[in-house]
Amino acid sequence: MRTAQHAQLALLLEVAGTPKPGNVDRERDFDDLRFEHFLAGAVGSCDGLDAAAAGEPVGDSFETAVEGMSQQRGGNAQFGALLLLVPLVRAAATWGLTPDDTVAVVEATTVDDAAGFYRAFEHVDVFVDDPPADAEELDVRRGADAIPAVRERGLTLSDVMELSAPEDGVATEWTNGFPRTFAAAETVSEGDGPVPDRVAAAFLELLAAEPDTMVAKQHGAEVAESVRERAAALRDADRDELETFADELVERGVNPGTTADVAAAATFVALERDGVIP
Amino acid sequence: MRTAQHAQLALLLEVAGTPKPGNVDRERDFDDLRFEHFLAGAVGSCDGLDAAAAGEPVGDSFETAVEGMSQQRGGNAQFGALLLLVPLVRAAATWGLTPDDTVAVVEATTVDDAAGFYRAFEHVDVFVDDPPADAEELDVRRGADAIPAVRERGLTLSDVMELSAPEDGVATEWTNGFPRTFAAAETVSEGDGPVPDRVAAAFLELLAAEPDTMVAKQHGAEVAESVRERAAALRDADRDELETFADELVERGVNPGTTADVAAAATFVALERDGVIP
Numbered sequence A, B: 001m002r003t004a005q006h007a008q009l010a011l012l013l014e015v016a017g018t019p020k021p022g023n024v025d026r027e028r029d030f031d032d033l034r035f036e037h038f039l040a041g042a043v044g045s046c047d048g049l050d051a052a053a054a055g056e057p058v059g060d061s062f063e064t065a066v067e068g069m070s071q072q073r074g075g076n077a078q079f080g081a082l083l084l085l086v087p088l089v090r091a092a093a094t095w096g097l098t099p100d101d102t103v104a105v106v107e108a109t110t111v112d113d114a115a116g117f118y119r120a121f122e123h124v125d126v127f128v129d130d131p132p133a134d135a136e137e138l139d140v141r142r143g144a145d146a147i148p149a150v151r152e153r154g155l156t157l158s159d160v161m162e163l164s165a166p167e168d169g170v171a172t173e174w175t176n177g178f179p180r181t182f183a184a185a186e187t188v189s190e191g192d193g194p195v196p197d198r199v200a201a202a203f204l205e206l207l208a209a210e211p212d213t214m215v216a217k218q219h220g221a222e223v224a225e226s227v228r229e230r231a232a233a234l235r236d237a238d239r240d241e242l243e244t245f246a247d248e249l250v251e252r253g254v255n256p257g258t259t260a261d262v263a264a265a266a267t268f269v270a271l272e273r274d275g276v277i278p
Helices: A003-016 A035-044 A046-054 A058-069 A079-094 A099-107 A111-120 A133-138 A140-153 A157-164 A169-174 A179-190 A195-209 A213-219 A221-233 A239-252 A257-272 B003-016 B035-044 B046-053 B058-069 B079-094 B099-107 B111-120 B133-138 B140-153 B157-164 B169-174 B179-190 B195-209 B213-219 B221-233 B239-252 B257-272
Strands: none
Touching (some): A003 A046, A003 A079, A035 B195, A046 A058, A079 A099, A099 A157, A133 A157, A157 A169, A169 A179, A179 A195, A213 A221, A221 A239, B003 B035, B003 B079, B003 B195, B003 B257, B046 B079, B058 B079, B058 B111, B079 B169, B099 B157, B133 B157, B169 B179, B169 B213, B169 B257, B195 B221
16 A cells, blocks of 8 residues: 555544544544544545655645545544644655654745645634734634735744644644654554554553643643543543543543544554554 | 545445445444455555546456455455446546446446456455356456456456346446446435435345345345345334344344445445535
8 A cells, every 4th residue: 555545544544443532433423523524534635645645745735635635514524633644644755754754854844835734724624722912913713814924934834833832732743753643653553453443542542641632722721631531540441431431522522633633643654664454 | 526536435435334234334343354444445446446537447447446455454345346336437537427328338348358357356355156167267266367268258348247147236237237326326315314324225225125146145045035025124114123133144144245335336426426425
């Protein structure tokens, strides 16, 4: 399988892994965001992933991937996952799939890449925090309208990610050599049993280790920390307890989406670098 | 979405539709053939589907799709579905997605296309009947070794399909303008609710209408007819009764795989021709 196909399969294996408390998985839907939206999102994102593998600019590739992902009725299924996957795909297709190579990809991003990132917000509604008072003109919700300010300040996509970290778990991976992604890949690669089960295990480890930044943005830091603690307490729980936790989070609308994004990226590393085959 | 992407998404929506009694679906796996094998199969088949859309020969495109589909550990996930999808993709990408246009695609197949079909059997084990006594040298299980006999007799892929019909439900679609595929597409296109639910409804209608030829090959005509009768009796059943039937067939290893193949093809028609969007 080619690199871009591994990325696409990673998106599919991520959503198939169950239980992934608070997320759409093989057994759970939200009312408006359902399993099939993730299937269509994965299929739709392939042109952007192909572009990243072929050496097209990171920002353009990401925008293309998001535009394609958005061709379904569920809205934002995989924005964060694609934001992690595009530089990983680029690294894999050019130098190698190592933390150092991803740092090189990130450092090579340009102002044009930042513009592509902002344009991606034109295609889908993404839940984000209000920007700091001195950065309102850089608010991603302005989409392409923010690009003149980005250009005026000379911000690369790497710079934009630094502005978003550490409040955003995806941005933190970008600025940091993707440490959680590469660590979680070990769980997927070294686990036993069906690959989706290993993806779910990696998700739970990630959730137990750090508060999910999407939950923090939507429900506050206390809720995010309480979810982390609960996940940590359930480390050795049986399947029934995990299922109960998963059902409860979905009912409450508490969605650790950033953790799922990292799990998808980790799955890509397992497929592409470690040769995991479902 | 491009034509080949619609075909890929159709494969994914088919396996996500539940309950589809006797088949892998969102809620059921066989021991050796699991949900994730269908996900990987759909991703892997994209190069062959792209080739069919781009006008590459039908036989080569099919072989490429099967080779890609087979890059997972479950074995034959989607051989029959791809055999239906490749000519439909070709029709959609060249003339149009109508029964007449698919007949034109079938009639245009060549001896080289037949050779590609035989080579596809080199990539994956497919359950097939013994050939008639006078056609042993054409046994598909011989794979590429049968190609000299195919060439000697001047058989096109259309001819090969006619030899397999009516014992094989996929071949019967080929020789006949894909009547069940186009009829079932109406159910997917005109239904209410989530698309995978409509795919499952189309599957059940198909199963109730004609005995599944895969079940007939594996378990005999009587079992196939009894499954059809049971499906027909459950037309107005509630979900629980359907789930029980689905569990029972999986437990018995009774797999109406040909019906699932037609459901996948019908889903492609709904996406590509009728503009259904999940």
